[in-house]
Amino acid sequence: MLPEHEISRLSEEFETKTPLEIVQWAADTFWPEIAMSSSFQTQSMPLLHMVTHLKRAIPVFFIDTGYHFWETLMFREKIAAEWKFNVIDLYRDPRWDLFVRQNIRTLPLEDPNLCCYLHKVQPMQEALKDVKAWISGIRRDQTSNRAQASILELQDNGLLKINPLLNWTKADVQKYMEEHNLPKHPLYEKGYKSVGCAPCTVAIGANDDERAGRWAGKDKVECGLHTDMFHKKDIVDVQNQFKTDMTKVK
């Protein structure tokens, strides 16, 4: 891994580079110990499209929560096949299967932080143990939390998180989509500007904030992949963020 001061220096330097230049640097520097994550929604298309330009086939992690819209799963299949991606589906630890089955309808609505932790954070933590670098598609204009991010972020466990699109705006995404005639998620034109899991996503108006339809009406804007929840090592560390007392779950 690069020394910490070099990561800080490069992160500053990358503020003026294009996302494609950053992605190329990442692939050249970390191949084959590198992966990207994607939720295969409309905003994901530019970064996925850039990765198709690389000589190296970076694997794409897709978190299959079991709560996705059918349209998301079909769109993921179509893009993966047409753009020849090696998509690796990530699933929750089977040790939670009984608990989730018993609470399958209520869990996303009553304890979404726990649901996201079991279905998204833990599987991603596990998958990333096998790589040194992780390319993510977050942007500073999406949430106040993401506004604080850096292009290169060294995690406590030595993993380097790379955010090539951090400086892009919603308008930049739209411009790139139009310039390259990229396909949109099938629910986009129906008002789903940001698509997460079905129980936690609603359609929004044309002038609403891009992520307004995610956990609408709840005090939650992030799943935990891009917050401090991701740095916790186990469920006991994050217990105070859940409504369910996980210490009592057998």
Ligand code: SF4
């Ligand atoms: S987005 Fe909703 S359904 Fe999906 S993992 Fe999070 S809480 Fe569960």
